[in-house]
Amino acid sequence: MSDDAPFGPDRHITLAGPLALDGGGVLAPVNFAYETYGTLNADASNAILLCHALTGDQYVASDHPVTGKPGWWTRMVGPGKPIDTDRYFVVCPNVIGSCMGSSGPASLAEDGKPYGMRFPVITIRDMVRAQAMLLDHLGIDRLYAVVGGSMGGMQVVSWAATYPTRVASAVIIASTARHSAQNIAFHEVGRQAIMADPNWRGGDYYADGKGPDAGLAVARMAAHITYLSEQGLTEKFGRRLQNRDAKTFGFDADFQVESYLRHQGLSFTDRFDANSYLYITRAMDYFDLAEEHGGHLANAFRGSATRFCLVSFDTDWLYPTTDSRNIVHALNASGAPVSFVELSAPFGHDSFLLDVPDLNRVVDGFLKAGGQ
Amino acid sequence: MSDDAPFGPDRHITLAGPLALDGGGVLAPVNFAYETYGTLNADASNAILLCHALTGDQYVASDHPVTGKPGWWTRMVGPGKPIDTDRYFVVCPNVIGSCMGSSGPASLAEDGKPYGMRFPVITIRDMVRAQAMLLDHLGIDRLYAVVGGSMGGMQVVSWAATYPTRVASAVIIASTARHSAQNIAFHEVGRQAIMADPNWRGGDYYADGKGPDAGLAVARMAAHITYLSEQGLTEKFGRRLQNRDAKTFGFDADFQVESYLRHQGLSFTDRFDANSYLYITRAMDYFDLAEEHGGHLANAFRGSATRFCLVSFDTDWLYPTTDSRNIVHALNASGAPVSFVELSAPFGHDSFLLDVPDLNRVVDGFLKAGGQ
Numbered sequence: 001m002s003d004d005a006p007f008g009p010d011r012h013i014t015l016a017g018p019l020a021l022d023g024g025g026v027l028a029p030v031n032f033a034y035e036t037y038g039t040l041n042a043d044a045s046n047a048i049l050l051c052h053a054l055t056g057d058q059y060v061a062s063d064h065p066v067t068g069k070p071g072w073w074t075r076m077v078g079p080g081k082p083i084d085t086d087r088y089f090v091v092c093p094n095v096i097g098s099c100m101g102s103s104g105p106a107s108l109a110e111d112g113k114p115y116g117m118r119f120p121v122i123t124i125r126d127m128v129r130a131q132a133m134l135l136d137h138l139g140i141d142r143l144y145a146v147v148g149g150s151m152g153g154m155q156v157v158s159w160a161a162t163y164p165t166r167v168a169s170a171v172i173i174a175s176t177a178r179h180s181a182q183n184i185a186f187h188e189v190g191r192q193a194i195m196a197d198p199n200w201r202g203g204d205y206y207a208d209g210k211g212p213d214a215g216l217a218v219a220r221m222a223a224h225i226t227y228l229s230e231q232g233l234t235e236k237f238g239r240r241l242q243n244r245d246a247k248t249f250g251f252d253a254d255f256q257v258e259s260y261l262r263h264q265g266l267s268f269t270d271r272f273d274a275n276s277y278l279y280i281t282r283a284m285d286y287f288d289l290a291e292e293h294g295g296h297l298a299n300a301f302r303g304s305a306t307r308f309c310l311v312s313f314d315t316d317w318l319y320p321t322t323d324s325r326n327i328v329h330a331l332n333a334s335g336a337p338v339s340f341v342e343l344s345a346p347f348g349h350d351s352f353l354l355d356v357p358d359l360n361r362v363v364d365g366f367l368k369a370g371g372q
Numbered sequence: 373m374s375d376d377a378p379f380g381p382d383r384h385i386t387l388a389g390p391l392a393l394d395g396g397g398v399l400a401p402v403n404f405a406y407e408t409y410g411t412l413n414a415d416a417s418n419a420i421l422l423c424h425a426l427t428g429d430q431y432v433a434s435d436h437p438v439t440g441k442p443g444w445w446t447r448m449v450g451p452g453k454p455i456d457t458d459r460y461f462v463v464c465p466n467v468i469g470s471c472m473g474s475s476g477p478a479s480l481a482e483d484g485k486p487y488g489m490r491f492p493v494i495t496i497r498d499m500v501r502a503q504a505m506l507l508d509h510l511g512i513d514r515l516y517a518v519v520g521g522s523m524g525g526m527q528v529v530s531w532a533a534t535y536p537t538r539v540a541s542a543v544i545i546a547s548t549a550r551h552s553a554q555n556i557a558f559h560e561v562g563r564q565a566i567m568a569d570p571n572w573r574g575g576d577y578y579a580d581g582k583g584p585d586a587g588l589a590v591a592r593m594a595a596h597i598t599y600l601s602e603q604g605l606t607e608k609f610g611r612r613l614q615n616r617d618a619k620t621f622g623f624d625a626d627f628q629v630e631s632y633l634r635h636q637g638l639s640f641t642d643r644f645d646a647n648s649y650l651y652i653t654r655a656m657d658y659f660d661l662a663e664e665h666g667g668h669l670a671n672a673f674r675g676s677a678t679r680f681c682l683v684s685f686d687t688d689w690l691y692p693t694t695d696s697r698n699i700v701h702a703l704n705a706s707g708a709p710v711s712f713v714e715l716s717a718p719f720g721h722d723s724f725l726l727d728v729p730d731l732n733r734v735v736d737g738f739l740k741a742g743g744q
Contacts, residue, residue: 023621121621181605181629182597188630189593191623192637196586198570214568221561222594225554230689233553239660247658249395249493251563251650255657257553258560265564278623285627286619288611317602317689 006138007036007089009062012101015137019096019130022123022286032134033101034058034093037077038085040140046372047140048083049131050092051148051155054280055220055272057100060092061085066271072353075360082364087372088144093134095127095155097279102130105275106206116275117203124151124287128158132166142166144372147363149173149352150319151280154287157327160308161289161300169307169370171363174316174352176323177297177330178288183318186226187281190219194274203275216274217265224264229315229348233257290330297330308338309366311359313351315344339366378510379408379461381434384473387509391468391502394495404506405473406430406465409449410457412512418744419512420455421503422464423520423527426652427592427644429472432464433457438643444725447732454736459744460516465506467499467527469652471645474502478578478645488647489575496523496659500530504538514538516744519735521545521724522691523652526659529699532680533661533672541679541742543735546688546724548695549669549702550660555690558598559653562591566646575647588646589637596636601687601720605629662702669702680710681738683731685723687716711738 006013010033017028035058040047050060050073057064061071061078077083083090094102097119105119135143146167148156153175160170176183194200197215205211225233237257241247244254253259293299308331312324321342331338343358345351352359378385382405389400407430412419422432422445429436433443433450449455455462466474469491477491507515518539520528525547532542548555566572569587577583597605609629613619616626625631665671680703684696693714703710715730717723724731 117623121623178611180602181609181611181627182600182602184611184627185593185597185605185629185633188625188627188633189590189597192593192634193565193568193590195623196565196590197568218561218565218568218590221557221564225557225561228554230552230554233557237553239550239553239556239663249658251489251493251567251654253560255553255556255560257557261557261560262564282623286621291611 007040009035011036013134013137015133017133019126019133021120021126023121025120027096027103027120027130030096030130030133031101031103031107032093032130034091034134035060035062037061037090038088040089044140045142046088046144047135048088048090049135049143049146049159050077050083050090051131051146051152051159052092052095053148053150053152054284055268055277056152057098058092058094060090064271067267075355076363082360082367083147088367091135091138091140093131095280096130097122097127097276097283099273099276104273105203105279106273114206116206119275119279121282122279123283124154124158125162125292127283128155128162131155131159132163143168144370145169145171145367147171148175150175150349151284154284157289158287160304160306161293164301164304164306167306169309169367171309171311171366172324172327173311173359174313174319174349176319177327178290179285184285186222187285189222191278191281193218193222194278200274203278205274211269212274213269216269216272216277219277220268221261221265224261226318227348227350229317229346231315232346232348235346297326298333301331301334301336304334304336306336307370308336309362310338310340311352311362312342313345313347313349313356314342315346316349316351318349379412381407383408385506385509387505389505391498391505393492393498395493397492399468399475399492399502402468402502402505403473403475403479404465404502406463406506407432407434409433409462410460412461416512417514418460418516419507420460420462421507421515421518421531422449422455422462423503423518423524423531424464424467425520425522425524426656427640427649428524429470430464430466431472432462436643439639447727448735454732454739455519460739463507463510463512465503467652468502469494469499469648469655471648476645477575477647477651486578488578491647491651494651494655496526496530496655497534497664499655500527500534503527503531504535515540516742517541517543517739519543520547522547522721523656526656529661532676532678533665536673536676536678539678541681541739543681543683543738544696544699545683545731546685546691546721548691549699550662551657556657558594559657561594563650563653565590565594566650572646575650577646583641584646585641588641588644588649591649592640593633593637596633598690599720599722601689601718603687604718604720607718669698670705673703673706673708676706676708678708679742680708681734682710682712683724683734684714685717685720685728686714687718688721688723690721
């Protein structure tokens with residue numbers, strides 16, 4: 001499927017490929033779903049690629065077609081915002097492996113049936129290579145900036161390492177160059193929760209529409225705790241009870257935090273595919289940029305002409321400041337220009353999505369200083 | 373069932389009760405399974421009550437009857453150890469709600485069938501009241517010390533507040549006087565994992581012996597991460613692969629940390645009852661000692677003659693040092709004698725069970741200074 005115009009909302013394009021994958025196989029053809037905002041200028045020098053996080057999507061600043069909610073980064077992207085759509089041309093593709101229109105386990109394979117677990121295991125670099133293929137198609141050779149938080153930041157750092165001449169500026173927020181043992185452990189809990197659900201059926205659940213919702217909800221609940229800080233949870237919920245004056249001495253959601261988590265788990269299953277959750281968490285766990293460069297992270301940035309901006313948050317225990325600092329040290333060692341700041345915000349890892357005015361100021365200033 | 377002698381290994385006793393519960397109901401009769409070590413002296417002044425943690429049991433220094441493994445605190449308890457069984461008489465009962473012989477959801481109700489979810493929801497104070505009932509039966513009026521880590525520590529602090537004249541010394545390790553929103557959140561994930569397993573069947577799974585093992589394993593995996601520190605996980609596993617030279621680009625346990633977690637989850641189901649996991653986590657979530665005393669923790673210790681020793685670990689993020697410090701501040705405000713130390717150990721919350729020689733020295737010195 002290919003829409004008439006390459007730019008605009010709800011774009012879909014299928015490219016022939018093949019896309020060679022780190023795992024050894026190929027993906028062909030490759031479907032892309034993406035959104036664009038703003039106008040590409042005559043010399044295609046004002047394009048910003050936005051990379052989304054694990055459960056994010058291309059609806060950065062557009063209403064989500066399933067939930068009806070506003071885009072996930074309207075604080076940052078729009079007219080007059082730091083990623084100013086009056087000034088920049090912004091493109092955000094759904095990552096491969098996901099479930100909002102780009103190729104993933106729910107896509108149809110050659111036999112006309114959903115891939116399910118026949119979809120190849122992909123890596124962060126595979127996502128990036130796919131994005132490069134899309135940008136080639138769109139006629140964008142060099143990016144004014146690549147910007148992303150969390151798994152989006154992993155893609156940004158992989159972009160800078162894989163296509164150094166195509167990235168003028170890189171903004172890496174609340175992210176890491178490698179997944180830690182604890183990161184892997186939490187993801188494995190989520191995967192096991194999904195796979196333990198009898199409705200998962202080896203990933204072959206698309207035909208009758210009844211997927212492993214219970215397992216996916218548990219996976220989301222466990223992950224959601226890691227996105228928040230203990231302090232944030234205490235401030236937001238403490239031990240307050242949910243619509244009741246006293247404990248019920250039962251197993252209902254007595255506490256607000258229980259009710260909140262259950263809601264997070266259940267609502268997630270309306271908009272996300274369980275197999276995509278498996279594939280994308282796997283890609284993140286496999287991510288170790290140093291490993292791709294002989295074990296030395298600085299090698300990933302040798303001779304790079306990219307400007308870097310890194311931001312971490314003091315309450316983020318999923319990708320703590322040390323993870324950003326490791327990237328900064330490698331960039332220093334490779335001689336790349338880098339600015340780095342740890343911001344104070346109470347929201348834990350989710351700070352990159354929430355109301356942190358300092359983040360907007362940092363991104364705004366860094367992008368403007370890029371010259372466009 | 374009642375064994376011939378009250379002291380020794382594998383003791384079982386059923387007491388008529390009734391045990392009045394915080395939730396409003398009663399439990400009657402009450403079954404107790406317990407272990408004792410050492411010899412009670414003539415004036416019954418050398419008794420130490422050991423309180424076990426969530427998934428612990430009475431087999432402190434005896435081989436576990438299911439796993440065959442040595443007791444969980446042989447580092448601390450035995451002849452010549454800090455809790456010296458040549459000197460003290462040690463008793464450790466299985467808490468009510470658990471599954472190793474004391475009354476719990478797997479016990480038979482009056483109708484001859486397992487309680488299942490008909491078992492009353494209990495609190496930490498209910499566990500303590502049951503222990504007091506057992507000690508009455510054993511002829512132990514005043515305890516030389518009550519000692520416990522994690523949920524064991526919650527019982528200790530509840531003992532000191534509920535029976536101040538019966539506790540000469542209290543040792544509270546890696547514990548808290550109230551469960552935080554984050555603590556509740558992690559427990560809720562575990563409960564939802566169990567309840568999402570179709571084999572849970574509303575808790576009525578005892579008849580055919582097939583329980584919600586998959587859900588319980590996921591619950592254990594999630595909890596296990598919280599027992600370790602990020603640093604400890606990195607030192608122990610890092611990103612090392614499990615019995616392979618390269619990533620498989622699949623969903624097997626490529627990483628050692630995945631394999632380890634899966635093993636922790638699966639092996640747990642051999643020795644623990646899923647319904648007990650629900651009931652005991654609920655008791656912990658309900659625990660808020662200040663709430664039981666008009667909202668002021670210091671009120672819990674007014675006029676107490678108990679000596680207190682608190683120990684926290686610098687890498688414990690489940691019950692961090694601030695939780696211990698809150699208890700210490702309340703004890704200071706109430707004028708109780710208290711010694712407190714934060715120990716450095718890499719093992720996270722599990723440090724109280726592992727090789728931390730300083731912990732042994734602290735407990736040894738504190739108990740000896742008690743005069744027995």
